Amino acid sequence: MLPKQLSKSEENYLKTIFNLSDSGNKQVSTNSISKILNIEPASVTDMIKKLSKKKLIYHEKYKGSAISKKGSKLAIQIIRRHRLWEVFLHDKLQFKWNEIHDIAEELEHVSSEDLINKLDKYLKYPKIDPHGDPIPNKLGEIDLIDKISITGLKISERGIVSRIIKEDENFFSLLKKLNIEIGTEILIEDIIDYDGSIEARIENKSVIISKNIAENIKITKI
Amino acid sequence: MLPKQLSKSEENYLKTIFNLSDSGNKQVSTNSISKILNIEPASVTDMIKKLSKKKLIYHEKYKGSAISKKGSKLAIQIIRRHRLWEVFLHDKLQFKWNEIHDIAEELEHVSSEDLINKLDKYLKYPKIDPHGDPIPNKLGEIDLIDKISITGLKISERGIVSRIIKEDENFFSLLKKLNIEIGTEILIEDIIDYDGSIEARIENKSVIISKNIAENIKITKI
DNA sequence: TAAATATTTTAGACAAACCTAAAAAATATA
DNA sequence: TATATTTTTTAGGTTTGTCTAAAATATTTA
Numbered sequence: 001m002l003p004k005q006l007s008k009s010e011e012n013y014l015k016t017i018f019n020l021s022d023s024g025n026k027q028v029s030t031n032s033i034s035k036i037l038n039i040e041p042a043s044v045t046d047m048i049k050k051l052s053k054k055k056l057i058y059h060e061k062y063k064g065s066a067i068s069k070k071g072s073k074l075a076i077q078i079i080r081r082h083r084l085w086e087v088f089l090h091d092k093l094q095f096k097w098n099e100i101h102d103i104a105e106e107l108e109h110v111s112s113e114d115l116i117n118k119l120d121k122y123l124k125y126p127k128i129d130p131h132g133d134p135i136p137n138k139l140g141e142i143d144l145i146d147k148i149s150i151t152g153l154k155i156s157e158r159g160i161v162s163r164i165i166k167e168d169e170n171f172f173s174l175l176k177k178l179n180i181e182i183g184t185e186i187l188i189e190d191i192i193d194y195d196g197s198i199e200a201r202i203e204n205k206s207v208i209i210s211k212n213i214a215e216n217i218k219i220t221k222i
Numbered sequence: 223m224l225p226k227q228l229s230k231s232e233e234n235y236l237k238t239i240f241n242l243s244d245s246g247n248k249q250v251s252t253n254s255i256s257k258i259l260n261i262e263p264a265s266v267t268d269m270i271k272k273l274s275k276k277k278l279i280y281h282e283k284y285k286g287s288a289i290s291k292k293g294s295k296l297a298i299q300i301i302r303r304h305r306l307w308e309v310f311l312h313d314k315l316q317f318k319w320n321e322i323h324d325i326a327e328e329l330e331h332v333s334s335e336d337l338i339n340k341l342d343k344y345l346k347y348p349k350i351d352p353h354g355d356p357i358p359n360k361l362g363e364i365d366l367i368d369k370i371s372i373t374g375l376k377i378s379e380r381g382i383v384s385r386i387i388k389e390d391e392n393f394f395s396l397l398k399k400l401n402i403e404i405g406t407e408i409l410i411e412d413i414i415d416y417d418g419s420i421e422a423r424i425e426n427k428s429v430i431i432s433k434n435i436a437e438n439i440k441i442t443k444i
Numbered sequence: 445t446a447a448a449t450a451t452t453t454t455a456g457a458c459a460a461a462c463c464t465a466a467a468a469a470a471t472a473t474a
Numbered sequence: 475t476a477t478a479t480t481t482t483t484t485a486g487g488t489t490t491g492t493c494t495a496a497a498a499t500a501t502t503t504a
Contacts, residue, residue: 009461030482043462045483050460062469062482093340103334110328118315231491252452265492267453272490284452284499 008109011078012037013047014056017067018075027064073140077116080136082108083129084119090130091123097130097181098172132163132182132218148221150198150214153188159219160185166216174213179203186219230331233300234259235269236278239289240297249286295362302358304330305351306341312352313345319352319403320394354385354404354440370443372420372436375410381441382407388438396435401425408441 006014016036020028030048034041052059056071067075085107089100117138120126127143128134136142147162161184164175175181179202189206190199196211209217228236238258242250252270256263274281278293289297307329311322339360342348349365350356358364369384383406386397397403401424411428412421418433431439 007460031480039461040463041482042464042484046461089337093337093344095336095340099336103332103337106332106334107329110325110332112325112328114317114321115311115315115325118317122315229490253450261491262493263452264454264494268491 005111006074009047010051010056011074011109013044013051014067014071014075015078015082017051017057017065018072018079021067024067024072027066029064033065076136076140076142078108080140081111081116083133083135084116084123084126086129086131087123087126087135088119098169098176100130101167128163130182131165131167132161147218150186150188150200150209150217150219151196151211153186153219153221155188155191158185158187158222160222161217162220163218164216165218171213171216175217178207178209179205180217185222227333228296231269232273232278233296233331235266235273236289236293236297237300237304239273239279239287240294240301243289246289246294249288251286255287298358298362298364300330302362303333303338305355305357306338306345306348308351308353309345309348309357310341320391320398322352323389350385352404353389354383369440372408372410372422372431372439372441373418373433375408375441375443377410377413380407380409380444382444383439384442385440386438387440393435393438397439400429400431401427402439407444 016033017028020032030041030044034044048059048065051057055068057065057067059065082104085104086100089095089103090097126135134143134145153159161180161182184202187201188198189201198209198214200207200209238255239250242254252263252266256266270281270287273279277290279287279289281287304326307326308322311317311325312319348357356365375381383402383404409423410420411423420431420436422429422431
């Protein structure tokens with residue numbers, strides 16, 4: 001029988017579980033899903049049951065959820081759609097890189113495969129989206145460019161920002177204040193023992209970046 | 223207060239009522255809406271109540287519905303989105319003109335105004351969509367190119383197909399069989415008294431077109 | 445114009461996707 | 475390890491948008 005289309009909600013849960021599970025490698029807690037989606041844990045439990053019944057995830061009561069192979073495949077296709085639309089919005093429609101996420105969040109649920117493949121072709125099969133995230137191809141294969149974070153650099157080392165992991169407005173506006181975007185060069189001037197904050201030179205100005213933020217910014221060492 | 227976003231369903235009803243009402247000029251029956259949307263009349267009544275309460279339509283029990291000014295404005299914006307996406311799908315992604323409707327039907331509900339205006343700009347502010355239908359501008363203004371139908375031609379007159387009104391797969395495949403698309407030249411050879419059918423010459427072949435179909439194909443006289 | 449037929453509305457039900465409050469289980473802490 | 479805290483689930487409720495069956499109204503036709 002046909003793998004009946006998922007609802008927008010189901011797609012959002014699946015994508016979230018896939019992401020939280022580190023591409024399918026970890027168990028995911030109900031609470032963590034609840035926090036990302038801004039939906040009460042009780043409701044998350046409901047949807048977990050639903051996705052379990054469809055064999056898109058495995059769930060053990062009170063323990064957590066793991067995504068299945070079938071679930072991963074679908075999640076990757078949703079991520080593919082999201083990232084391709086982001087390329088379109090950024091490269092063709094000239095949206096700023098921090099404006100594209102929310103719109104792509106809507107567009108990703110328009111599920112014509114034909115549409116996505118034609119869009120892919122039109123965009124010339126891009127490998128990464130404007131945040132530096134890799135775009136799965138038609139078959140769901142992803143170029144794993146496993147970059148290090150800013151926290152992976154030592155004092156006096158340099159890197160070029162290649163990928164921004166978090167996607168929320170607050171994070172983006174912070175990055176804007178710090179003058180950080182894809183391609184920005186960063187020099188580590190000091191690492192503060194107390195809490196792991198990093199003092200870095202960006203466009204000739206010294207800034208302090210908290211450890212948490214630094215972990216969410218991937219770079220290429222130079 | 224903000225004119226709270228309409229749901230996908232509400233948008234579909236509003237668009238349907240606008241279209242059936244001949245751009246706001248006629249009353250629309252509950253049954254006609256039911257038929258277009260493939261939703262039971264009882265459910266249509268429910269939604270009519272909802273849209274009435276929001277003052278998007280006026281409704282008189284057992285009489286019918288008329289779209290309000292506010293409703294028209296919204297409907298026109300939905301139609302604008304639909305037609306701009308159709309241009310994108312056809313001109314940029316190379317979809318055939320009969321494949322674009324269903325996908326545009328989904329895309330039209332992604333309601334970022336910024337997105338639509340940037341798309342409009344990217345497409346160079348097109349005036350008509352691939353079916354020949356006029357595209358409302360940002361302000362909701364529509365170039366009224368009120369063309370005549372095939373039925374408006376007399377024997378031995380000629381026209382160029384400029385607009386296809388119906389948008390369903392059956393109609394499209396029929397047109398394909400008849401070799402009719404935007405730009406096709408048609409010569410009226412005979413009009414059959416019995417039922418108003420039209421015998422026409424298209425690409426050097428004579429075909430019979432029923433009155434009903436002929437009414438849904440607009441042309442420019444030549 | 446009265447009866448038959450159509451259309452439209454009301455009433456009551458259901459699934460999807462959420463919610464709150466309370467119970468159950470797991471985990472942390474004293 | 476017993477108790478307190480946190481996490482997860484269950485139970486029951488709500489809204490949205492649909493349905494079917496039956497009642498009310500309008501229209502057609504005999």
